[in-house]
Amino acid sequence: MKIVCIGGGPAGLYFALLMKQLSPAHDITVVERNRPYDTFGWGVVFSDATMDNMRAWDRETADAIEVAFNHWDDIELHFKGRTIRSGGHGFVGIGRKKLLNILQARCEQLGVKLVFETEADSDADYPDADLVIASDGINSRIRQQHAAVFKPDIVTRPNRFIWLGTKKIYDAFTFLFEKTEHGWFQAHIYKFDDTTSTFIVECPEHVWKAHGLDAADQDQSIAFCEKLFAGNLRGEQLMTNARHLRGSAWLNFQRVTCEQWSLYNGRSHVVLMGDAVHTAHFAIGSGTKLALEDAIELTRQFKELGHTVDRIPQVLARYQQLRAVDVIRLQNAAWNAMEWFEVCGERYCDQLEPEQFMYSMLTRSQRISHENLRLRDKGWLEGFERWFDARSGLSAPHAVPPMFTPYTVRSVTLKNRVVVSPMAQYSCVDGMPADYHLVHLGARAMGGAGMVVAEMTCPSPDARITPGCPGLWNDAQAAGWKRIVDFVHRETDAMIAMQVGHAGAKGSTNAPWQGAGADQPLQSGNWPLIAASPVPYLDQGGAVPKAMDATDMARVTADFVRATRLAADAGFDWLELHCAHGYLLSSFISPLTNRRTDAYGGSLTNRLRYPLEVFAAVRAAWPGHLPMSVRISAHDWVDGGITPADAVQIARAFKAAGADLIDCSSGQVSAEQKPTYGRMYQTPFADRIRNEAGIATIAVGAISEADHVNSIIAAGRADLCAVARPHLANPAWMLTEAAKIGYTAAPWPKQYLTAKSQLESNIVRERAALTAAKVSA
Ligand SMILES: Cc1cc2nc3c(=O)[nH]c(=O)nc-3n(C[C@H](O)[C@H](O)[C@H](O)COP(=O)(O)OP(=O)(O)OC[C@H]3O[C@@H](n4cnc5c(N)ncnc54)[C@H](O)[C@@H]3O)c2cc1C
Ligand SMILES: Cc1cc2nc3c(=O)[nH]c(=O)nc-3n(C[C@H](O)[C@H](O)[C@H](O)COP(=O)(O)O)c2cc1C
Numbered sequence: 124m125k126i127v128c129i130g131g132g133p134a135g136l137y138f139a140l141l142m143k144q145l146s147p148a149h150d151i152t153v154v155e156r157n158r159p160y161d162t163f164g165w166g167v168v169f170s171d172a173t174m175d176n177m178r179a180w181d182r183e184t185a186d187a188i189e190v191a192f193n194h195w196d197d198i199e200l201h202f203k204g205r206t207i208r209s210g211g212h213g214f215v216g217i218g219r220k221k222l223l224n225i226l227q228a229r230c231e232q233l234g235v236k237l238v239f240e241t242e243a244d245s246d247a248d249y250p251d252a253d254l255v256i257a258s259d260g261i262n263s264r265i266r267q268q269h270a271a272v273f274k275p276d277i278v279t280r281p282n283r284f285i286w287l288g289t290k291k292i293y294d295a296f297t298f299l300f301e302k303t304e305h306g307w308f309q310a311h312i313y314k315f316d317d318t319t320s321t322f323i324v325e326c327p328e329h330v331w332k333a334h335g336l337d338a339a340d341q342d343q344s345i346a347f348c349e350k351l352f353a354g355n356l357r358g359e360q361l362m363t364n365a366r367h368l369r370g371s372a373w374l375n376f377q378r379v380t381c382e383q384w385s386l387y388n389g390r391s392h393v394v395l396m397g398d399a400v401h402t403a404h405f406a407i408g409s410g411t412k413l414a415l416e417d418a419i420e421l422t423r424q425f426k427e428l429g430h431t432v433d434r435i436p437q438v439l440a441r442y443q444q445l446r447a448v449d450v451i452r453l454q455n456a457a458w459n460a461m462e463w464f465e466v467c468g469e470r471y472c473d474q475l476e477p478e479q480f481m482y483s484m485l486t487r488s489q490r491i492s493h494e495n496l497r498l499r500d501k502g503w504l505e506g507f508e509r510w511f512d513a514r515s516g517l518s519a520p521h522a523v524p525p526m527f528t529p530y531t532v533r534s535v536t537l538k539n540r541v542v543v544s545p546m547a548q549y550s551c552v553d554g555m556p557a558d559y560h561l562v563h564l565g566a567r568a569m570g571g572a573g574m575v576v577a578e579m580t581c582p583s584p585d586a587r588i589t590p591g592c593p594g595l596w597n598d599a600q601a602a603g604w605k606r607i608v609d610f611v612h613r614e615t616d617a618m619i620a621m622q623v624g625h626a627g628a629k630g631s632t633n634a635p636w637q638g639a640g641a642d643q644p645l646q647s648g649n650w651p652l653i654a655a656s657p658v659p660y661l662d663q664g665g666a667v668p669k670a671m672d673a674t675d676m677a678r679v680t681a682d683f684v685r686a687t688r689l690a691a692d693a694g695f696d697w698l699e700l701h702c703a704h705g706y707l708l709s710s711f712i713s714p715l716t717n718r719r720t721d722a723y724g725g726s727l728t729n730r731l732r733y734p735l736e737v738f739a740a741v742r743a744a745w746p747g748h749l750p751m752s753v754r755i756s757a758h759d760w761v762d763g764g765i766t767p768a769d770a771v772q773i774a775r776a777f778k779a780a781g782a783d784l785i786d787c788s789s790g791q792v793s794a795e796q797k798p799t800y801g802r803m804y805q806t807p808f809a810d811r812i813r814n815e816a817g818i819a820t821i822a823v824g825a826i827s828e829a830d831h832v833n834s835i836i837a838a839g840r841a842d843l844c845a846v847a848r849p850h851l852a853n854p855a856w857m858l859t860e861a862a863k864i865g866y867t868a869a870p871w872p873k874q875y876l877t878a879k880s881q882l883e884s885n886i887v888r889e890r891a892a893l894t895a896a897k898v899s900a
Pocket of ligand 2: 544545546547548578579622701703754788823824825826845846847848849
């Protein structure tokens with residue numbers, strides 16, 4: 124085959140040499156506009172795993188890189204006058220020039236033609252090539268020329284960064300954070316040869332502009348950075364090797380993805396590779412890894428399917444199919460890490476103490492979890508756990524996992540950070556909690572969670588979602604609840620919360636297993652609905668609620684107050700006001716369901732007015748020593764609906780009104796919603812609200828392992844985690860999770876104690892069997 128690689132970066136060179144190695148008969152040329160020793164940038168890093176992959180494909184190249192690379196394990200943070208270091212992270216750093224020279228030398232050794240100082244204008248310049256590799260980098264001309272086919276999606280990110288070098292040698296991947304009068308800057312630093320370190324400086328656009336850096340040339344920018352980081356540089360200079368770039372050399376990261384990776388131009392097959400087809404932010408340092416692994420995958424496909432011209436279409440199709448999956452996974456992780464650095468100045472730098480800031484930074488990609496950190500550096504993690512224990516009020520900190528630390532709010536202390544999330548059971552008659560609820564809530568209270576939250580309970584008969592929903596509008600119901608509360612207090616060390624809510628437009632419907640199913644109006648016995656505006660939940664077949672007038676509002680507020688008093692009489696420890704999921708109070712908050720033109724509609728302030736009035740009335744009726752949380756939908760997942768930024772404002776308003784925590788759910792406000800599900804998918808809302816609005820939060824949604832809870836709580840993304848469906852599957856979810864992570868100090872009900880050591884040793888035995896099976900495989 125005749126192959127031309129346009130662009131002699133890591134992607135083009137590595138593919139060229141791998142294919143030449145596959146068969147010397149291939150005629151392969153790499154066309155590069157620069158001279159052999161010209162390059163931008165300093166060092167690149169990739170992980171040990173990438174090296175292993177390269178070793179399997181071309182030992183010579185891997186050996187040469189190994190001799191030249193700098194390996195280090197530690198990450199070091201310099202923040203607020205403190206230095207914190209943790210190990211076990213396994214990076215390889217190498218100068219970009221060195222890497223390219225190794226690849227160039229290997230290409231020459233194998234017989235690849237390297238053509239330098241030649242600009243390729245188009246793939247059409249090489250009409251006799253069977254295959255053109257467009258490895259021409261992030262600004263790929265070939266990709267732009269065929270944009271209609273490749274359909275690139277390019278997102279320009281808000282932060283500014285400059286890629287510098289220094290002769291100061293750092294022996295860890297080092298992060299410096301410095302506060303200025305206009306905001307925070309950070310530096311990402313890593314050594315890549317015996318005399319030089321890469322030094323990338325980054326800040327948000329507004330901070331960059333406020334310092335006049337948009338008007339600064341390279342020398343002025345360097346002088347600024349030297350002064351900013353003088354305390355760390357201690358007289359060492361910063362250097363640029365991007366003199367060829369005009370202007371300031373401060374860049375914005377561009378995230379590139381493409382729908383299609385290859386095409387046929389009538390003469391040759393053309394395929395994108397490396398940064399030309401995808402980019403990954405330097406926050407997880409994997410652009411070079413992706414480029415090298417693209418080259419490996421394309422070679423693998425040629426090797427498996429045949430490296431002849433007729434096989435090219437199948438090979439290119441499989442190359443995209445396989446690589447796209449890995450790439451999207453890495454881009455997602457890189458995206459999380461990148462966003463962390465974009466928002467850290469606003470959200471974490473001022474808010475978090477150095478220990479927790481370090482934890483948050485290490486877990487920024489959300490790919491590294493608590494137990495993963497333990498594997499990397501047990502000593503550091505246990506030190507962090509002891510710090511966290513002390514912050515949680517444990518008198519003798521002894522590395523208790525964050526999930527099992529206590530949490531105190533007002534006069535209530537939860538024994539740990541997990542609450543059983545409220546879950547409607549639709550199993551009442553006339554709103555009466557009965558045996559079913561005693562068993563359901565009682566079992567979960569015995570299961571180890573710090574608190575169980577009763578399902579949404581309604582302050583009047585017409586406030587119910589279904590005829591099976593529980594109520595708190597009369598003394599008999601209060602007595603029914605008291606029986607359950609007393610059981611929980613007498614037999615367990617869990618707390619119990621009441622969630623009060625009014626169904627609004629989503630009332631008078633079936634239980635999920637009845638009639639036409641959940642959200643569908645009852646076949647008979649419907650009651651009139653009220654809401655902020657006459658907007659039905661379901662476009663088709665949904666009942667139209669009446670827009671509430673002043674009389675309705677006064678009546679509903681009084682109903683909520685009565686329910687609150689009855690909840691206090693029943694002895695509940697905690698009250699949650701349900702302002703989420705499209706129910707009555709939520710219908711006021713969301714612009715999708717609030718079309719009012721009076722003082723209760725329009726701006727967010729107006730839309731919050733009625734929910735805040737109810738909150739104030741309820742808070743006044745609820746004992747002052749007991750906590751109150753508010754559940755909100757922090758994202759409507761519909762254009763024009765509530766956004767996470769709005770949710771911060773909503774949280775601030777409830778905080779000002781006296782709420783103790785915001786329970787951060789999302790969606791269910793509009794049937795048009797398009798949520799993005801995934802593990803812990805709503806936790807970013809809890810994180811943002813906690814750290815921007817400065818109020819404690821409860822994270823909820825697809826939190827299904829101890830590792831999730833530990834990571835969320837330890838990083839300061841939330842104060843509590845609500846776990847719902849896993850508790851339906853296993854009432855003793857907490858006790859089971861404790862055993863799974865080897866935490867044996869979680870208290871068990873005395874009647875169940877004989878099961879504890881059996882469960883623990885069974886788990887140990889299963890693990891050992893699994894490990895043995897893996898080893899023998
Ligand atoms: C600040 C910063 C830090 C980074 N740090 C890391 C890191 O730590 N680890 C990591 O893995 N990655 C890092 N990267 C990303 C990494 O540099 C790229 O992902 C990687 O180089 C991609 O390789 P490539 O071969 O696809 O493209 P490139 O390396 O960009 O190579 C493309 C080549 O094509 C040439 N070219 C372009 N157009 C033409 C043309 N028309 N004719 C001829 N030649 C042409 C260019 O001169 C260039 O040599 C970083 C990037 C930045 C900006
Ligand atoms: C059967 C069921 C009933 C629910 N009922 C309520 C409820 O009454 N009040 C509420 O705020 N959320 C309710 N939810 C939402 C849960 O509290 C929780 O937010 C959601 O299930 C996501 O958590 P998970 O992934 O741990 O299940 C319910 C969820 C389920 C599965």
